[in-house]
Amino acid sequence: MGPISLLTTMPEWVNLLIAFLIGTGFGFALEQAGFSSSRKLAGMFYGYDTTVLKVFFTAAIVALVGSQFLSYFGYLNLQLVYVNPYYVWAALVGGVIMGAGFIMGGFCPGTGISALSIGKIDALFFLVGGLTGAFLFAETYPFIQNLANSHYKGPVRIDEWMNLSPGMFTLILILIAVFLFWIAEKAEKKFKRPEISNEI
Amino acid sequence: MNPYLAGIMLGLVLLSAMFFSGRGLGASGGLKYAVVATVEAIHPQHVRESQYYSKYFENGEHPLTNWLALEVLGMFLGGFLSGAFSGRLTFKIEKSPKISNSKRLLFAFLGGVFFVYGAQLARGCTSGAALSGMAVLSVAGFLTMIYIFGSAFLFSWFFRKLWI
Numbered sequence: 535m536g537p538i539s540l541l542t543t544m545p546e547w548v549n550l551l552i553a554f555l556i557g558t559g560f561g562f563a564l565e566q567a568g569f570s571s572s573r574k575l576a577g578m579f580y581g582y583d584t585t586v587l588k589v590f591f592t593a594a595i596v597a598l599v600g601s602q603f604l605s606y607f608g609y610l611n612l613q614l615v616y617v618n619p620y621y622v623w624a625a626l627v628g629g630v631i632m633g634a635g636f637i638m639g640g641f642c643p644g645t646g647i648s649a650l651s652i653g654k655i656d657a658l659f660f661l662v663g664g665l666t667g668a669f670l671f672a673e674t675y676p677f678i679q680n681l682a683n684s685h686y687k688g689p690v691r692i693d694e695w696m697n698l699s700p701g702m703f704t705l706i707l708i709l710i711a712v713f714l715f716w717i718a719e720k721a722e723k724k725f726k727r728p729e730i731s732n733e734i
Numbered sequence: 735m736n737p738y739l740a741g742i743m744l745g746l747v748l749l750s751a752m753f754f755s756g757r758g759l760g761a762s763g764g765l766k767y768a769v770v771a772t773v774e775a776i777h778p779q780h781v782r783e784s785q786y787y788s789k790y791f792e793n794g795e796h797p798l799t800n801w802l803a804l805e806v807l808g809m810f811l812g813g814f815l816s817g818a819f820s821g822r823l824t825f826k827i828e829k830s831p832k833i834s835n836s837k838r839l840l841f842a843f844l845g846g847v848f849f850v851y852g853a854q855l856a857r858g859c860t861s862g863a864a865l866s867g868m869a870v871l872s873v874a875g876f877l878t879m880i881y882i883f884g885s886a887f888l889f890s891w892f893f894r895k896l897w898i
Contacts, residue, residue: 537756546799552754553801557808558815559747560759560861565816567740572828572842576897578883579890588737589744590865590879596745597869601752609753616757618858618867620874625863628856629878632849633885637893639845642860642882643853644761646846647806651813653825656842661765663846668762668769670847671854675786682855690873700871727898 536610563593564648572640572649572656573730579637581725584718591711598704622685639663748869755801758866762853764806767797830897841896856881 535541539549567589568574577583604610636642639660641649646664649657675682693703735743751759770790774781774797781787790797797803817823829838853859856878858867864882867875 536753538754540756549755549801550799550804553804554808554811556747556751556754556759557805558812559750559808560744560805561809561812561814562816563740563744563747563812564809565813565822566735566820567737567744568735570813570817570822573830573897579886580894580898582898585737589741590860592738592741593744593748594865594868596742597748597752598871600745600749601869604749604753612870614756615752615870617870618758618863618872618874620872620877621857625856625874625878626881628852628854629881630885631852632856632859632878632882633852633887634889635845635847635849635852636860636882636886637845637889638841638896639849640842640897641845642761642849643765644759644809644859644861647761647764647809648813649828651810652817652822655825655827656829656838659839659842660846660849663843663848664762664765664850665769665846666843667847667850667852668766668854669773671851672766672769672773672784672786675784678855687873691871692873692876693871695873703871 535608536604537614540614541611560644561648561651564644565652569645570649570652570654570657572645572654575642575645576637576640581721582727584722587714587718591714595704595708595711598707602700602704617689617691620687620690621683622687624682624684627681635667745869748866751866752869757801758862758869759805760802760858760862760866761806761809762850762859763802763862764809765850766854767800767803770797830895833896838896841893 539552568585574583575586578586601610601612605612641657641660643664646657646660650661693700696703748759751757770787773787781791827835827838849859856863860882864875864879868879
């Protein structure tokens, strides 16, 4: 029964080896998705390439449905899986800053790592910027810790918040995703641009 | 690779992180740990006196031997293997033909500063907060996803010359 590392005793090095292997799979999947290309990623925001939306929602739904099935058949205790805490203002302000960084740099941290691993120099600059951003955050923390910690709501779950069962919410999310995929396919036709795959 | 197929693969990786380790994926956290470890190596006194840095060394812990740091290290190997597999390993600056290399690199750097600063504030980036958060139905995950993509759409007009 999972989560394995929480329910069995294992040496720390095994836990870290698992982390390394999962990271290897993560890096492989991101690169295969085409996320090592900033122009492909930025296409999301101009409509000419919506790979981001398709990969992102498909992945979230696979993990969501898979974990609920594992839980239903008794293979995974979902109570023990980490649920992100909700800080009202930190999520909003942080999210808006991240979006600005996304459109300037063309990467998010994970896709930047993916691009650097195949040799993209612009991704190296993005990640050096990322390290600088993490350093700036650490040094400015005393000034923004009130914002970072205000309006803490705990690890709230959206199905409980909307008073739905997890299965019902998942079904609604799948319907929303299918609708978004349909829009995405339309957008790619409407905002089609000259083939750039030989440039990326 | 077909994006829906790549999404299934990514979803299965995320599911295995939940099953084996009881947590989701992450990326910006790995960068934070690299910074914390570097600052400690250069200026240990600053780390001891800082409320922010010192918490990463409590109970004999070290920021480079934790789950997320090793996961991010693995990402480089996985990306490299995928690039080798698909014949995409080359050193290059990818950019729109309409802008100069230095402009691309400057905005890539600035984008990195903004993104990871925001990710520290929001306690996770597209991977750790948005994707992993959505997979465990967390409100924070769904909202962070909407905020990141919404904000990028809003700002996209100002930066259109970089891309189209």
